[in-house]
Amino acid sequence: MSHIAYVNGQYVPHRLARVHIEDRGYQFADGVYEVMAVIDGQPMDEELHLDRLEVSLDALSMENAMTRRVLKIILREIIRRNRIRDGILYLQMTRGVARRDHAFPARRRTALVVTARPATLPPQEALRAGVHVITLTDTRWKRCDIKSISLLPNVLAKQQAREADAYEAWFLDADNFLTEGSSTNAWIVTKAGVLVTRPANCAILSGITRLGVLKVAAEEGITVEERPFHLDEARAAAEAFLTSTTAFLLPVLKIDDKVIGNGQPGKLTTRLLHRYLEKIKTKKKR
Structure with missing residues (x-):
């Protein structure tokens, strides 16, 4: 079974997943993330995690990559495509791609990566x-x-x-x-x-x-x-x-x-x- 990731609008094989070398997450760690437990194919405490994601985004003056409704669809699709019953779901948002400069770029588009993997929870x-x-x-x-x-x-x-x-x-x-x-x-x-x-x-x-x-x-x-x-x-x-x-x-x-x-x-x-x-x-x- 191929391991699938979501990267900026596309579902791609994990081994082929790529982000731009000038993504601000790569150059400045300018981003936020969440980790959710998946139990019986369902993300646990999803709303609480997404609430906390919004708090982190607001603190960094960063826009969400999409609406919560659409994001939840993507999270479930990644779980489905990877056939995760019990495991770990990871999502990361960064300020996106821009010429390297410490200050925020004038034009920016939040980047999103989502991955999942099986795991025994708790250890x-x-x-x-x-x-x-x-x-x-x-x-x-x-x-x-x-x-x-x-x-x-x-x-x-x-x-x-x-x-x-x-x-x-x-x-x-x-x-x-x-x-x-x-x-x-x-x-x-x-x-x-x-x-x-x-x-x-x-x-x-x-x-x-x-x-x-x-x-x-x-x-x-x-x-x-x-x-x-x-x-x-x-x-x-x-x-x-x-x-x-x-x-x-x-x-x-x-x-x-x-x-x-x-x-x-x-x-x-x-x-x-x-x-x-x-x-x-x-x-x-x-």
């Missing part, structure tokens, strides 16, 4: 065994709420995590408070059973799975505090976990060299995971 081994994270100084820019394709600090952090045999790197601000992971949101559970995560502001990306977990916590009557939390508090926590579109919710059993709790997935983490997975099953039936 089963990490789900069963839990994961290890390392911490690194946050060297990113001050608008992490924009889902920009400019991801070099995240790439370097993820590579450091891999070289340390860790699943993820969590970033620390100048005062050693955790912000988020290179591609995940960070959570802890205090010994009093309070769920803590960083508030959604310019220091983090407001994750779609993060929103889903907050909703589940509210429905379960779990006390939640959206506030900065220090590395020392995280290391002393009863439980920790991370969330993302493709990881869903994974227990964190070790931060740097410190084992969290008893070194096993915690009760509250497990409860939230099961309820979140139940929510996904409900969405699949709609």
Whole structure:
């Protein structure tokens, strides 16, 4: 089966997909993106992802490549053409092609690329065994709420995590408070059973799975505090976990060299995971 991509109005074999060398995404990382989980052939939380896409586009004064209705048709067509049952859907918009100049071009047309690939969601081994994270100084820019394709600090952090045999790197601000992971949101559970995560502001990306977990916590009557939390508090926590579109919710059993709790997935983490997975099953039936 041929792997199909959508590139600026055309469905093309993935191996033949091309963008112009003066696309501003290629030269300036002048673009935004979204990643959606595909479950049973359907994009999960599609409206929330497209809402966030609009927020990112507005922040960069960039026009959407098309109406939401047409974009949703393309997303489903890419899923269909690639015969994706469970997998990952990626869409990227850039400011398009123009002669290289830092300032916005006077005439511009937003470029769009969409791809999809099969994947097992969530990653089963990490789900069963839990994961290890390392911490690194946050060297990113001050608008992490924009889902920009400019991801070099995240790439370097993820590579450091891999070289340390860790699943993820969590970033620390100048005062050693955790912000988020290179591609995940960070959570802890205090010994009093309070769920803590960083508030959604310019220091983090407001994750779609993060929103889903907050909703589940509210429905379960779990006390939640959206506030900065220090590395020392995280290391002393009863439980920790991370969330993302493709990881869903994974227990964190070790931060740097410190084992969290008893070194096993915690009760509250497990409860939230099961309820979140139940929510996904409900969405699949709609």
